[in-house]
Amino acid sequence: MMELFFKDFIMLWSTIDPVGTLALFTGLTARLSKSQKRKVALKATTYAFVILLSALVLGQIILKAMSIQLISLQLAGGIILFLFGLQMIFSDPEEGTGSREPGHQLAVFPLAVPSIASPGAIMAVIVLTDNNMKTFTQQAMTAGAMTSVLLITCGLMLIADRIFRVIGHNGSAIIIRVMGMILAALSVELVMTALGVQRWMS
Template sequence: MHADHLIKDALILWATIDPVGTLAIFAGLTARLDQKARFRTALKATLYSAIILISAVLVGQLLLSAMGIRLISLQVAGGIILFLFGLKMIFGNGAGEDPSHAEEGHDIAVFPLAVPSIASPGAIMAAIVLTDNHTHPISDQLGTVMVICLILGITFLFMLAAAPVIRLIGNNGASILIRVMGMLLAALSIELVFEGLNLFNLLQLPS
């Protein structure tokens, strides 16, 4: 595998997985959890994301084709779900609240951290496109999987770095951060939907 191919894949996956943005989201979502709970949440979110992205590499194209689902539809759906969660954070019912009052059966490591934050629609699409069986040999696909695992490892380390940030801002700062991140999540979700709709419109244009 050529180094320039690895670098290109790494840049695309870094932009779509966005470890820095995940750090900010993680800090807001886990502001009221203790250190052990934050570690477990970060670890589970990383593992879940790895499973999702590697599964996308292995069976993503086949599954979406079999179900008649386009990647654009996946992006729009992820944006709508993310918008609803952002609203919950803004109005005080987000996952950053006291975990003892969390919705039963809801694990923030799964949603919204693993999906759609880390394994975002963009990251899933990138994983599928960068490992397209029709254009990339097996060696290139294995290299891309290694790059995915490396960036997820960096994302995990970034999430662990949220602890000193939370200690610095305190409880009041944490409450503000939760709502600010809710607004940013809502804005990001709208961008995802608009981007998907724009791509859809482009595909509908006559050649």
């Protein structure tokens, strides 16, 4: 069972990508206060947990009922990532700082979705808990591995203040645009994989 837990942990670590989420969190919340950053980190992790747990329990049932293939999630996620990547590259980082609850929207999008609860992570939890192949105990182990990765992700975001003191505001602006380019490139990879372009080119 520990071997199963470790394998699931590695796959979920790769798809949730706590280090990549930390880089995105660092750039997007650099202008928020310490308490606001903490709220964003906790909210983003909570929202992502609810989304991934829902996908784990209900994802396969809903997709089958709607006749939706798993690969469609990857294609849709790639399009969303590309649009947000463009927004990060060309928008003014100062925009949106006057909302009634600063950082609330960041916790929902893009941190909870599609960064933490990414299309890859959603697909992973659905595949790893295949109702036709996995027992309830095995599915519980996968849920435990998912929770562990999310707790690590939250912990990294909570200590991000140390990073802010090093990079400053100018550094955060650079990170936002660099992450936008990375997200745009990643979105193209997701779309190409979903459409099978890489297979045709190989």
